[in-house]
Amino acid sequence: MALDILIVDDSAAIRKILLRVLGQTQLALGNVFEAADGIEALKILEENSVGLVLSDINMPNMDGLQMLTSIQQRPEWSNIPIIMITTEGAQSRVMEAVELGARGYVRKPFTAEQIRDKISTCLSSEICHGN
């Protein structure tokens, strides 16, 4: 079954890179949605069925941690796996994301294999920490 993915990052370049990398993972992809911040991401989740979210932490308007909190407060979304993709190596921010419900994280820079492995692991387990 095709996986619909939402990419959330304020950098258009990173969104484009992730699109390219997802295409190299050989995962069965359905729709790939893009959002520039947490607010846009929540709107997309309202209107679409999404099977996985890849999100930055540091973003304007609504950051990744605030978005996680909002998602977890909605029962219909709380089971969507969320993977943080970030240069934020500080354990406090990353662990806060995991405590808020993120299934794992990948630190930039990343390879297609790391993204594929993280997605595969996160779809089949409860918690999967960084690369």
Add this chain to the structure above:
Amino acid sequence: MATEIPLSSLKITSLIETHVSMVFSTMLDLEIERQQDAFDVHPETVFSTGPSVIALLSFTGQWSGTGMIQCSDALARLISSRLFLTDFPNVTDEVLDALGEVANMIIGNFKEDAAPELGPVQLGTPTVLSGDHFQARMWQGHQWTDILFRCGKENFQVKVCLVNQRSISSDAGLLETLSL
């Protein structure tokens, strides 16, 4: 009198080299090699003499300053083509965005790894410039640590300047000026 940074130029170089190598190998599939030991340079220095792309990121916190990457137009377009799998005959907004992301990853990861010595440091949003014959100056005589790499026939340069906030006079602040 400036407070001495708790990171030596050697340590800065080592961290930067690690993250430059990581970005070039994992995301760009390009070989890159450091060309020289890091050296501290005069605050006023010419660091590009041809068409170049420069990405700047500001550090704020107890230690503030600037991280820069600089490369030729040609290398900037190659980096972008590796990131986006598209050819770029000219320096476009996408090329500038790509260099901003590369700077974000290199300087951002450097900042994270330097945190045990520097304490919490925040990073600003990248500003990316395209032009010719850039000259950079750090106000108040603060020095850059300058690390030069070679990728194929092109240079790739990373510069870092960190200044303790307490060493900056009340009305000064850290300023970099760029002139074309």
